[in-house]
Amino acid sequence: MKRADIVGLDKAHVWHPYTAMEAYIAETDPLVVARSEGPYLHDVDGTRYLDANGSWWVSTLGHRHPRLLRALAEQAATLPHVSLAGITHEPAALLASELAAIAPGSDRPDLPASERLARVFYSDNGSTAVEVAIKMAAQYWAQNGHPRRTRFITLSGAFHGETMGATSVGGVPLFREVFGPLLFDVVHAPSPAEEGGWARAFEQVQAALRAHPDEIAGVILEPVLQGAAGMLMYSPDFVRAVREATREVDTFLIADEVFTGLGRTGARFAVDLAGVVPDMLCLAKALSGGILPFGATLATERVFSGFLGPSNRALYYGHSYCGNPLGAAIAREVLAVYRDEDVMGQVARKAPLVKAAFERMAATIPGLVRPRAVGMVGALDLGGGGYLARGGWRVYEAARRRGLYLRPMGDTVYIAPALNISEEALEELLSGVEASLREVASG
Numbered sequence: 001m002k003r004a005d006i007v008g009l010d011k012a013h014v015w016h017p018y019t020a021m022e023a024y025i026a027e028t029d030p031l032v033v034a035r036s037e038g039p040y041l042h043d044v045d046g047t048r049y050l051d052a053n054g055s056w057w058v059s060t061l062g063h064r065h066p067r068l069l070r071a072l073a074e075q076a077a078t079l080p081h082v083s084l085a086g087i088t089h090e091p092a093a094l095l096a097s098e099l100a101a102i103a104p105g106s107d108r109p110d111l112p113a114s115e116r117l118a119r120v121f122y123s124d125n126g127s128t129a130v131e132v133a134i135k136m137a138a139q140y141w142a143q144n145g146h147p148r149r150t151r152f153i154t155l156s157g158a159f160h161g162e163t164m165g166a167t168s169v170g171g172v173p174l175f176r177e178v179f180g181p182l183l184f185d186v187v188h189a190p191s192p193a194e195e196g197g198w199a200r201a202f203e204q205v206q207a208a209l210r211a212h213p214d215e216i217a218g219v220i221l222e223p224v225l226q227g228a229a230g231m232l233m234y235s236p237d238f239v240r241a242v243r244e245a246t247r248e249v250d251t252f253l254i255a256d257e258v259f260t261g262l263g264r265t266g267a268r269f270a271v272d273l274a275g276v277v278p279d280m281l282c283l284a285k286a287l288s289g290g291i292l293p294f295g296a297t298l299a300t301e302r303v304f305s306g307f308l309g310p311s312n313r314a315l316y317y318g319h320s321y322c323g324n325p326l327g328a329a330i331a332r333e334v335l336a337v338y339r340d341e342d343v344m345g346q347v348a349r350k351a352p353l354v355k356a357a358f359e360r361m362a363a364t365i366p367g368l369v370r371p372r373a374v375g376m377v378g379a380l381d382l383g384g385g386g387y388l389a390r391g392g393w394r395v396y397e398a399a400r401r402r403g404l405y406l407r408p409m410g411d412t413v414y415i416a417p418a419l420n421i422s423e424e425a426l427e428e429l430l431s432g433v434e435a436s437l438r439e440v441a442s443g
Helices: 005-011 021-027 067-076 090-102 126-142 163-167 173-182 199-210 236-248 272-273 299-305 324-342 343-364 391-401 423-441
Strands: 033-037 040-043 048-051 118-124 151-155 186-189 215-220 250-255 278-281 295-299 367-376 375-382 412-415
Touching: 005 375, 048 126, 067 324, 090 118, 090 186, 090 295, 090 324, 118 126, 118 199, 126 163, 126 215, 126 250, 126 278, 126 299, 163 173, 163 215, 186 199, 186 375, 199 236, 236 272, 299 343, 324 343, 343 367, 343 375, 343 423, 375 391, 391 412, 391 423, 412 423
Parallel strands: 151 186, 151 215, 215 250, 250 278
Antiparallel strands: 033 040, 040 048, 118 295, 278 295, 367 375, 375 412
16 A cells, blocks of 8 residues: 555544544654564655664564564464463463563572462453452452452552553553543552652552551552653662561552563563562563563462462453463563573663663753663653653654654653664664754754
């Protein structure tokens, strides 16, 4: 099809996510992507764009990694799908064992069996991985002697997904205010990345836990890095302190690692930076390498045992595509590629380049503030206009002219590229971002 025909059909029929559609239809000249390879997207006219955010943080091994495509084809040739309700298949069983083998705490011989993340519940995406954890926590307490434990503590700026439960524990007002009457009650604490530091935020988390120990089902957080809040970063000390506080009142810690899991922050899991083991851990995005939607919620043996017994104690939850064999086979190959290509070692070598570049940009380009980086994420702000500010979109346009696909969040400009991006491509990306920022700053 011709580009104009694709855009015409798109604007006539497609309702895009996170998009003000009136302005999009009237004003936007969208990028029309035809194919992808490695860190690059190619549009229908043959122009190449370096993907600065891994297509919403999922393509951590680049686009169309040949080993992932081969795993997909081989699995599709034998078993593309089967329900996981009461039956099983090899990819699901093997993947669960492999996730348990690398989960936080798996290398600690002193960790009690009840605290090991040895159980895996599959779902379709990050939102549902969080929804599973919320339901696990609530039902666990309801049928194990604490029926009043129905509230969760969450953080300002938190983003945990788009299902109603995940939205309820979110902390970005723009994403949740209109649904207020439909959401369940939560306790909001300040973000540990806000002014005042993590100690102030922790004081409020601890106070809520101590004031309502018989009501709190758990604390949910994005360890170290709040992505949708604007790539806000905070000390692992906060995660460590919250883990101790939840132990004090014997309630759950839920780690939402949908974005951070599998290397984004420089550690395999962000909670590893704090040296803690949560009660539940949510994974998606990187888990299936940008090939198919796939999610998993890891739970400790303690949590799992709370659902054993008569059939009315079971977790009656699931989706048609839970544990889809294609997704499970791809996820297994993702883990294998991480091992074979030393992806974590690659991150360790390249992360300092990201940090240095964003610090240099903020120091030498007028109007840029709050440079920050962790692992393979770098970010800075053009003032403080918030999520609906348009400054970042001027940078987007400048970057697009330079062959970069950069999606800002309001006035926050950030990169979250493939973890295995070559140093040459990373330098191309960082140089292009810097040139785009300088163009916008010069007016």
